[in-house]
Amino acid sequence: MAHDEQARTDRPPDDSAAGSPDDPPAVLSRRALLTGAASLAGFTAAQSVLSSLNAAPIASPGQEDPTLIPGRPPTPYGQRSAFERAARLAGATSSLTPLQALHGILTPSALHFERHHNGVPVIEPTRHRLLVHGLVEQPTTFTLEEIKRLPSRSRLAFIECSGNSGGEWQTPAGRTVQETHGLFSTSEWTGVPLALLLREAGAKPEATWMLAEGSDAGAMARSIPLARALDEALICYAQNGEALRPEQGYPLRLLLPGWEGNANIKWLRRLKLGAAPFMTRDETAHYTDLMPDGTARQFTFDMDAKSVITSPSGGQQVRAGFVEIRGLAWSGRGRITGVDVSTDGGRTWRQAQLDDPVLPKCATAFRFPWRWDGQEAMLQSRCTDETGYVQPTRQALVAVRGINSSYHYNAIHSWLVTMDGAVRNVHV
């Protein structure tokens, strides 16, 4: 079956020209300035920027000295600098987070990866309802306002599509870390604990499974085992301090920290309690892991520990001398306890520095100082989580699962630095 998570129609933004993906271009073209200026339309400063095109360069080529020009006034809703270009890489049914261009552990909401099964619906929040029914004492509908009145929780958590890195099962398919690992993002999420919401409807003791259903055109639905979900599941209405983005489930989504992304149903409109799994398409035909013996693993919810070096990474250019190797590590089973880095393809390993905060089921940033001597190098990272689980080599992972399971690929990732400083995705 075609692995649609990996289907791509666009090429990634080309980061190879700059030394670092987030460096602004050294010389801005007239077109770039005009594009930037267009987003400032309506402000007098825009005219100043345009008129400065003909002025003699002072601060740097193509840029007027900003201390000579009054800036623009405050705005109701902010935008990033017109010079910043980090963007999701969008295909037909998903878009990928540009991990190579980000810093720290949080993903800006506008760059959170997307995966949907028949588009992003438009939902008016005042008309949205959540229905809780099935094995409950009283079938109940909630408005968004009522859900927001219930006791709330906020927490940081990653969401990773179980198809993230799925292209890597067979070949080194992705060129950049955005292509290989971009179905992974981290946000602060706010909502009401599922357990509290279910208490309002009076869940019956015989309820063991919950069908969660979205109000998208795919009516995405997954069966959730209640005993495992109740400790941490949130019904979320906010992301990074504001309402959920439409592509993240506005106005309401399920959050199951550490579980495969698909189970975190977006545009949530219905929770039905039952005594057995409902066996929807997306827990039978899809999101099941085919093994070499022909059996398939079902309800593989947890995302195992995984790490990747985001800089330097595929498509970037390494310069001789000091290089800070940076990356992210995460585990769906708890906290990251350590990350090791190798620059010689796994022959030797040294401990990387973890940045605070180190939170359970959340991205953890790591860094490792390195001096590149201009020789060929193979960069790898390997994480361990609080259960003692160690991120496996590709060889060990494939020995158990073969190469046809599509989902849950979490092997150690290798970036080859060639003598010209180019960085390439390779399998070892």
Added chain:
Amino acid sequence: MCKRTAAGLWTGLLFAGALAGAADLPGEEKEPLGLGRQATEAEIRAWDRDVSPTGEGLPAGKGTAQEGARLFSAKCASCHGVTGTEGPAPRLVGGQHTLATKHPVKTVGSYWPYATTLYDYIRRAMPFTAPQSLTPDEVYAVTAWILARNGIITDNAVMDAQTLPNVRMPNRDGFVPDPRPDVPHR
């Protein structure tokens, strides 16, 4: 690998008291807060459209593969191909006995464990450009056509709320519970 049914094992692992226990969050009220209102029968009926493997949720109506052929050709073939094998949308037909090979072909016939899931999915999400536009009879007929093309039922077998749950899918016992952690650390 030992073949056990995932559903059976999961149900065994879960315990009825879990809900009550986990709901005791520290620092919270132990009683309902009285938010939300009782859902009406009409509200539940409008959205309660899932179909379980036992057939619960299947509506009245019926259809055969013969009736489904014309519908499939008109409403499904443009994405799935005229025989349900050409794509570009997921392949629906064939692939049996390929799952344990180097080139597994996952289709309704080779992979899906329950025929009821086919009804559920077509009803909730197909046709892709006009979801929920088919009548119950049409969903039964298209379901029957896909099952018949896979050699699972005959062309004149009537699919309805009684017969569909009794269709035995070839890969019914092909699913196993999650055994992870499964990769030894050297």
